[in-house]
Amino acid sequence: MPPSSRQRRPSQPRAKATVRAIVEAGFISLSRHGVEGTTTRHIAEIAGVSVGSLYEYFANKEEIFDAMHQHVVAEVVEMVQPRIPELVRMEIRPLVAELLYRFRDLLERDDGRYLRYMSYAAYFAPRNQLEPINRLLMNLLVQYVMHHPDLTRLGNLPAMGFIMINGGIFTVIRHLTDPHPTVAFDDLVRGLGDMVGYFVEGELARGPSAPG
Amino acid sequence: MPPSSRQRRPSQPRAKATVRAIVEAGFISLSRHGVEGTTTRHIAEIAGVSVGSLYEYFANKEEIFDAMHQHVVAEVVEMVQPRIPELVRMEIRPLVAELLYRFRDLLERDDGRYLRYMSYAAYFAPRNQLEPINRLLMNLLVQYVMHHPDLTRLGNLPAMGFIMINGGIFTVIRHLTDPHPTVAFDDLVRGLGDMVGYFVEGELARGPSAPG
DNA sequence: TCATTTGTTCGGATTCAATTCGGATATGCC
DNA sequence: GGCATATCCGAATTGAATCCGAACAAATGA
CATH class of the missing domain: 1.10.357 (Tetracycline Repressor; domain 2)
Structure with a gap:
């Protein structure tokens, strides 16, 4: 059991799509709202996933x-x-x-x-x-x-x-x-x-x- | 009554010193903790004032x-x-x-x-x-x-x-x-x-x- | 086919920093 | 001293980031 790292590599195609969508959403949110205005909620919403999903593949917002x-x-x-x-x-x-x-x-x-x-x-x-x-x-x-x-x-x-x-x-x-x-x-x-x-x-x- | 701007210009010497201390504390905190790690609490603490005082002269952290x-x-x-x-x-x-x-x-x-x-x-x-x-x-x-x-x-x-x-x-x-x-x-x-x-x-x- | 295991997603609960607000204290002025 | 104003305080509020345990989907293997 690895101490803390709870991130996961996306293995299934669906998961890969999710990761892609999140990164893409990051760019879009940044364009729309700027750095300060880019919240995890925005990113999740644009990506069409829930906030929780962000943390499945990224340790924090910074990693996105x-x-x-x-x-x-x-x-x-x-x-x-x-x-x-x-x-x-x-x-x-x-x-x-x-x-x-x-x-x-x-x-x-x-x-x-x-x-x-x-x-x-x-x-x-x-x-x-x-x-x-x-x-x-x-x-x-x-x-x-x-x-x-x-x-x-x-x-x-x-x-x-x-x-x-x-x-x-x-x-x-x-x-x-x-x-x-x-x-x-x-x-x-x-x-x-x-x-x-x-x-x-x-x-x-x-x-x-x-x-x- | 101006709509919202509740900032004040420091008029008394004491207030000017406070403002100076806050800006100085900003630099120090930045050196110690980096941008992300610089909180209003840190700045206030280093400056030797309370958090509330920060907002007496600055609308928000950004203004500092x-x-x-x-x-x-x-x-x-x-x-x-x-x-x-x-x-x-x-x-x-x-x-x-x-x-x-x-x-x-x-x-x-x-x-x-x-x-x-x-x-x-x-x-x-x-x-x-x-x-x-x-x-x-x-x-x-x-x-x-x-x-x-x-x-x-x-x-x-x-x-x-x-x-x-x-x-x-x-x-x-x-x-x-x-x-x-x-x-x-x-x-x-x-x-x-x-x-x-x-x-x-x-x-x-x-x-x-x-x-x- | 279906039971089991493992990967994926969800969204409310938690945590923590930014900001506000009403009152306490200090200063300047008469 | 006493009034008006400036300054300061810090607990309460707000909202975003992050966590977590349950629900759901996919893969596996008999």
């Missing part, structure tokens, strides 16, 4: 949000991962643009359901639950460098990756969630592309090799 | 967080604002470094009290309450350009400002709150400085003037 988070992250990874081989052949600016537009499309899907989630989650996700996306993009970066031998002369790759990835993600999310954006998304994309592009060009022009 | 937010924002503005005249005379990379190190020092003050707050901030600060900081930095950017006439040839300043400011802030916060950072803060600072520096240099080298 976690599941939603994993769902979004999985979608992003799924979107980029298989396309890495073609992405690494692109020029830098078109590559940045491609990623950003795809990312936006994904976040705006289903009436901005994921975006709405992201605008809350990006910061407050307690642990680094964006970690898979970070790893994915870091991986893309590394592979990109490997396919463009001149780029191996670039200095401190981890730092640059950290900046570009985190800065990029947050800038885009912040822009997309801004009710009155003062700059157009296209300008943002061009700007981010230039940022990365100029950095690489500048760094390469500076000197023959990089320090430690 | 708002006050904390304003406090942090005010500190940042206070730190940068008076130094704008000297900041605009600096070279780009030292300027970026100066801002970032000061920003870090501020966030790490008092055992990381403000940093702790910042890492949660967006969760309960749905509206752009970072707006004053954005305006401040945008203002700095504009004045900087005015003091460096060659920079007036730079294209889309709003977009660049948006990227640098948002990207910069979030990258730094994310780095400072990372329990196991993979890059050193110094590298981050250098990277961000180069990012901006190379961008400006690249953009200036490109052509004589900027489009709309």
